[in-house]
Amino acid sequence: MTLPSQPLPLALTMGEPAGIGGEIAILAWGLLHATGPAFFLIDDADRIAALPGAPPIIRIAAPEEAGAVFPTALPVLHRPLPHPAIPGLPDPAHAPRVLGAIEEATTLAMAGRVGGVVTNPIQKASLTAAGFRHPGHTEYLAELTGGGPPVMMLACEGLRTVPVTIHEPLAQAIARLTPELILSIAIPTAAALARDFGIAAPRLAVAGLNPHAGEAGTMGLEDIQIVAPAIAALRAAGIAATGPWPPDTMFTPKARQSYDAAICMYHDQALIPVKTIDMAGGVNVTLNLPIIRTSPDHGTALDLAGTGRADPSSLVAALRLAARLAAHRAVEKDPACVSP
Template sequence: MSDAPVILSCGDPSGIGPELAAKAWEALGSTLPFVWIGDPAHLPRGTRLREVASPAEAMSAAGAGLPVLPHPFPAAALPGQPAPENARAVIDVIARGVDLVMRGEGLALTTAPIHKKALKDGAGFAFPGHTEYLAHLAGGAKVVMMLAAPALRVVPATIHIALADVPRAFTPELLREVVRITAEGLRRDFGIENPRLAVAGLNPHAGEGGAMGCEERDWIAAEIESLRAEGYALAGPLPADTMFHPAARARYDAAICAYHDQALIPIKTIAFDEGVNVTLGLPFVRTSPDHGTAYDIAGQGRANPSSLIAALKMAAQMGAARR
């Protein structure tokens, strides 16, 4: 057990985040101490909790109740109905969690889901998502988003942009950056000494020699060859439609994909309840469950905590590896 807990930000209190935090504590207890930052009034009625003044207190409090580092919110949390008054507090909790982890008071940061539009409407949130905001808080760090599960790890090179914009955004410079950050993250945080990376083509059938697109022929293959010469273990460009069956997955440690859905559709199909969002390239460990706020079931007690539990466990393992 580490000498510091994982920090869990509350996310959108009108979503399923608060009930997932309570369920995660019921499953983990003191076996994996974490401290939840948020308004105690937003937790489900009857939640066993222990308010703490610092993350260090969570290490002993976790056996008796969910350790809570109180962060007052201006409004109540109505399930499925985001309150604009709470948007700024949601953002501030994320920043507070980052500060605690950067100062060594937390082993790692796990973030509960946020609703980007609700934050934009309520507080002018200027970032496409958690990943970009965390990079900003870390001083403009170059980061990549990895979705990880026991059966598969995927990295979308481009993330929250329109599909029509992908061919312009997916550049040789971006591919090199993503390969380097991913390989370093797998070495540092996952203990894989020589990571094997598979690079998907941008086009159907990886362009099929230019018949279905020219990017693979014109530059992707050459960039992969150049990176191989630097010592990276790379395969590709590969047709994305044949990369994710069991035999193919056994040949690599992570798949690098050109765009969001090319990466997220396979992992959400294979491991919907086990997927973990990991931000590689930050000066601290950050994980998140691979799902959203689920307004439609919030407050009903139906939310599955499996992905949050997996995110907390992965955060603890990665944090311990770094330390």
Template sequence: MIEGPTGPRPLVVTMGDPAGVGPEIIAKGWEALKTQRQSVLAPAPLPFAVLGDAATLAKQGMPVEAVYSASEAFQVFNRAIPVIDQPVPRPVTAGQPDPANAPMVADWIERAVDMILSGEAAGMVTAPIAKAPMYAAGFRFPGHTEFIAELTSDMPFIGTRGPVMMLTAQDLRACLVTIHVPIDQLPELITAERVTRIARVVHESMKRDFGIAKPRLAMAGLNPHAGEGGSIGLQETTILRPAAEQLRGEGIDITDPLPADTLFHEEARKRYDAHICLYHDQALIPVKTLDFWGGVNATLGLPIVRTSPDHGTGFDIAGKGVARADSFIAAVKLASDMAAKRATR
């Protein structure tokens, strides 16, 4: 149990786009996690309170109970989903996002951050949002990650500040140097400055958020065979290897760039605590191959703990009762673990 200034601190969950699968995976996840918390056979993840539209969540067939503060989750969680009700202005139709509701979706995120910074909550789990209705409503950030980074930009933070996106699946932690950029832009975006900053964030997070005293980092190469001595590309010799040498000079245990096609199998994963991946698919393909349903997106290098399911809003299946909550459940567990590690430092 994580203590705050006014008592134990739970997690806070933001509903995401209410027309997507967010309400369904939250309800299914609550049912599974409630059962786990009642078991004595496994460590219990933190309970959570939901910031969202209570009427939409109540349609999922699970008991819902209105609360006024996140701390009430400890009393309510075993019998109902605790919800801090902030209704959307327009009725929600599953599968049909409405830009009129997007400002409230953003408000849920902002209030969740405020609750963590004030000590009311230990961390946040964000259900998926859809960019198009958010942009139509004037949202100016690429996504959750950048918005939360902006909301926490004035808060004190010891160490190298992110945000850095990390995708996890089982024993794989894949951390991204670039995210949603075209392949033809990679050579100009993968700089020594960017790579070393990302590696520092990951190294510090492994210690702070995962309790690993001496993190071992693997750096993926950009080109096939990690450039093969410059015969299949020069970035490894001109940018990545010098960056790795600089980081080792700072006391960070990191490899020279390694061929990505041999970096993620079971034996290789045992040798490293985290992987520095240079572009989106280099990280996402191994993560989703290893555990398609249970991957988690975590943001490193921020003053708060934030995780998210590694999938989108699923408008095509919203309201059909078929969405799986595996990734949401894993995100709650990871946020619980990260918050607990921070609380002991």
């Protein structure tokens, strides 16, 4: 595939101003400014310029200016905070700007003016104190875009996992598990692998719920009564799905070569293998939205803010993956992007 000659820049949101978002944005620019992908930051330009190690900062008036600026300076859409942020101390007064950056980035993506949105981590407690009513970024983006239901994918080199149930107690997650719920996650995952990852015939490995995938019912009937029927329905729909896989063996290097994404039954079943393989470089991808959205697979790291010890690896991976997904989606919209 040949990328468009002038790929659209990516919009990077400020995230929690008291966290490491600004610091890792600076470090990511340092690693990417010579090669791309180009991005611009929606943030307080004065705040970014005052951070240790800040590169030249240029305030841009529109995303279209970012590409020309990016090789020599960090482009920033200046959105001033009401007062300075203190590293490690979130302030609910900053919530309107934090949410405003997400909204603006989403609006730009929906209008086709940016290739995708990369979100720096937010501090949900601080936003909730200011009246934010969503569990997190994912649900908020689904509302802003009218897309969804959103599907969370965790990705690192050599592995993609998708949890069917996410942030809920394990007992509740198991009680809620049905063939229909599995299908509601697996079908959009297969579609996204084809559309955004360029995989013509996606292969899904569906994890079992119980140890050894239930071992023929001796360790629970859920894999026979819930997981297996979902796999049969996926196959009937023309999706190459296998399983139920024993969860303790499906993430070995050899096993990972046989599928493109693992559909996991609950949060930790999906996140543990990705974070074990590449804690620093894991990426959170939101599927089933009309826009591209990725995020570092870590939090605000308030304890690291201002210490100079922040690691930009996950943000760099999120930016690079967003650019690849945007390129595939551009090809879908305009086949002329593909070289003959």
